[in-house]
Amino acid sequence: MDYFIELLFSGLTRGSIYALIALGYTMVYGIIGLINFAHGEIYMIGAFTAFIVATVLSIYGFPLLAIVIIAGIAAVVWASSYGYTIEKIAYKPLRHAPRLSPLISAIGMSIFLQNYILLAQTSDFLRFPRLIPDFAFMEPIAHIIGSTDLVILVTTVVVMVALTFIIKFTLIGKAMRATSQDRTMAMLVGINVNWVISATFIIGSGLAAIGGLLIASHIGQINFYIGFLAGIKAFTAAVLGGIGSIPGAVLGSLILGLTESFATGYVSSDYEDVFAFSLLVLILIFKPSGLLGKATNQKV
Amino acid sequence: MKFTVSGKILSTAACVMLALSAPALGVAADTIKFGIAGPHSGDLAPYGLPSVSAAKLVIDKVNANGGIKGKKIEILQEDDVCKPEISTNTATKLVSSGVQVVLGHICSGATIAAMPIYKDAGILVMSPSATSDELTSSGKYPNFFRTIAPNALQSPAMIDFAINKLGKKKIAIIHDKGDYGKPLAEGAKLHVEKTGKGQVVLFEGITPGAPDYSAIVQKIKEAGAEVVVFGGYHPEASKIVSIMNKKRLGIKFVSDDGVNGDAFIKLAGEDAEGVYATGPQDTSANPLALKAKEEHKKAYNSDPGMFFDGAYAATVVMLNAIEKSGSTKLEDLKKVLQADKVDTPVGAINFDAKGDAVGLGYSMYVVEKGKYIVVK
Incomplete structure (x- = not known):
């Protein structure tokens, strides 16, 4: 039984890691129907920003809490400005182009950003400082769930609740929903659609940056390639849960994480990905729009 | 493209390449082209760069003493970032620029992918680090040698x-x-x-x-x-x-x-x-290894990295083979490599018929206070 609980929490941690990235994919898709492949790179840039700021601050001897907060804010601001800029440069000019064009543009952006960080920073794996300390009260159950895991789990839940709240009850949320339903109509009733799309990218990128800080601190290393690998899995999770749906992204991520964890624990880690993607195929056969996705008619 | 190892064709090819790329025509014919392949960038670069500095140290010394039989040694360096899909390009590039021997590659996967290209061109390849058993025991690559013990x-x-x-x-x-x-x-x-x-x-x-x-x-x-x-x-x-x-x-x-x-x-x-x-294998008691380390410290102001001793040794034995045989043909080099025991930083080595250095093994290291030390 202990083993089951340990695997359960391993899976939840992994799932939350995916969820923090998957939320950004799903938000952007929900609004403009674009799969933003550069999102993984935003996450990576967030992690790098946090790394640089945290390293500098620790040289000046700031307390750990201050480092986490300042590095977090810096990462969010920096990554959001990347998200905003990418949208303006790579996607906005293609808004009326065929659907394939912005997709290719997104892949191009992803490759560009990876190589930019590779050249501007380094190709080595860097040691990411442990920003989240081991809490004393966690010590008795540290073998089941670590302090970082706990912070990641809690953050994911908080972020999901906050996002759902924003989208359901705030003015910008209403504008987002309107834009996602019908962009032209939203414009006609006086919604600044460009601004709504920018806001979506800013929020999504900010989330990715928070994810970057937490996840890098969990695995203790970063390099220019982490965004790509994590991005692919997070994207899978978002599709699994129903891309465009925020609870769906979290649900899909948790299911993916748990599947991988239990597959590793009870079968073999060699087949971790086989199980994860078989599950994806199965779910998409029976529910093509994902678990919580809405089946919509293709507007062509 | 397939080159046979005829000196004429190689040097003609080299001249053409040089004429296209640089004005240094004429020097091409009387240098020995020494290729170095391995990860020189990317996350595995720490495995590859030390072999470049090792080869440079040895070759600079030889060149300063007038080269081998009057011929200077020229280094051609190509990056394979340890990826098999890239290392084939790396190998093709080195072969077409006329290298006569190659130090590398570093990672086993990349080496295995590149070997057929060198084999077709009949070029001697010596790796300081590729430990895959397939490289030697399969017998597929008669031109492959290494200065590290196999997996x-x-x-x-x-x-x-x-x-x-x-x-x-x-x-x-x-x-x-x-x-x-x-x-x-x-x-x-x-x-x-x-x-x-x-x-x-x-x-x-x-x-x-x-x-x-x-x-x-x-x-x-x-x-x-x-x-x-x-x-x-x-x-x-x-x-x-x-x-x-x-x-x-x-x-x-x-x-x-x-x-x-x-x-x-x-x-x-x-x-x-x-x-x-x-x-x-622990080389801390080998005076040649200590000397190589000193040279590195003097030239680069830092301790040498991974596979440095092996790369140093490989460069030494390859140059020795070229000097002794007076040729860069694979068959001639092979004879010397197998027969001649050479003192190197990894010990006095010659090679068996499969291409493994005789008498090399592994030592166990442990991390203590942020440093790897040998477990006695």
Whole structure:
């Protein structure tokens, strides 16, 4: 039984890691129907920003809490400005182009950003400082769930609740929903659609940056390639849960994480990905729009 | 494109290449072109760059003394970032620019991919680090030599250490499913079964690049393992030891020479303490190794990195073979390499018929206070 609980929490941690990235994919898709492949790179840039700021601050001897907060804010601001800029440069000019064009543009952006960080920073794996300390009260159950895991789990839940709240009850949320339903109509009733799309990218990128800080601190290393690998899995999770749906992204991520964890624990880690993607195929056969996705008619 | 090793064709090709690229025409014909291939950028560059500095040190010395029989040695350096799909291009590029011998490649996977190209061109290749058994024991690559012991010896070294020195019986073997790590792990498993002194309680591959390995770490614990033997490179090893510490496993981690290096210690930080890794045979008592280290310190103001001694040795024996045979033809070089015992930083070596250096083995190292030291 202990083993089951340990695997359960391993899976939840992994799932939350995916969820923090998957939320950004799903938000952007929900609004403009674009799969933003550069999102993984935003996450990576967030992690790098946090790394640089945290390293500098620790040289000046700031307390750990201050480092986490300042590095977090810096990462969010920096990554959001990347998200905003990418949208303006790579996607906005293609808004009326065929659907394939912005997709290719997104892949191009992803490759560009990876190589930019590779050249501007380094190709080595860097040691990411442990920003989240081991809490004393966690010590008795540290073998089941670590302090970082706990912070990641809690953050994911908080972020999901906050996002759902924003989208359901705030003015910008209403504008987002309107834009996602019908962009032209939203414009006609006086919604600044460009601004709504920018806001979506800013929020999504900010989330990715928070994810970057937490996840890098969990695995203790970063390099220019982490965004790509994590991005692919997070994207899978978002599709699994129903891309465009925020609870769906979290649900899909948790299911993916748990599947991988239990597959590793009870079968073999060699087949971790086989199980994860078989599950994806199965779910998409029976529910093509994902678990919580809405089946919509293709507007062509 | 396929070149035969006729000096005329090679030098003509070289002249054409040079005429196209640089005005230094005329020098081309009377230099010996020495290729260096390996990861010179990318995350595995710490494995490749030391061999470049080693070769440069040796060659600068030889050139300063007038070269080999009046011919200067020219270094041609190509990056393969340790990727098989890139190393074939690297090899083609080196072959078409007319290299006569090659030091490299570094990673086994990249080396295996590149070898057929050198084989067709009849060029001698010597690696300081590619340990895959296939390279020598398969007999497929008669032009391949190496100054490091093959994996076939590395796996037993890890297992014997875990069983005899650490006194552990229940062994979990983990690998990264790669060209380098997986055969090592399989060899380790075979060796455990052969000696019959221990028991493999877990044998699994992990997916490199995954954001979290806690599930496999829990499985290691559940299996009741007393020691983990890992086949793979330092980024994954660092993640696993860090999670093992987070989950308070408290068992030893024994790994291979892909983990043996400062890159691992930098990455894993305090988690690296107490990690064991096999590495090239201990050379700290060899005066030539000490001398090479001094030269490196003088030239670059730092300690040499991974595979430095092996690369230094490979450069020395290849140049020796060229000098003794007075040729760069594979057959002539091979005869000298097999017959002539040369003093190098890794010991006095010659090569067997398969291309492995005679008498090389592995030593075990442990991280203590942020440094790898030899376990006596």
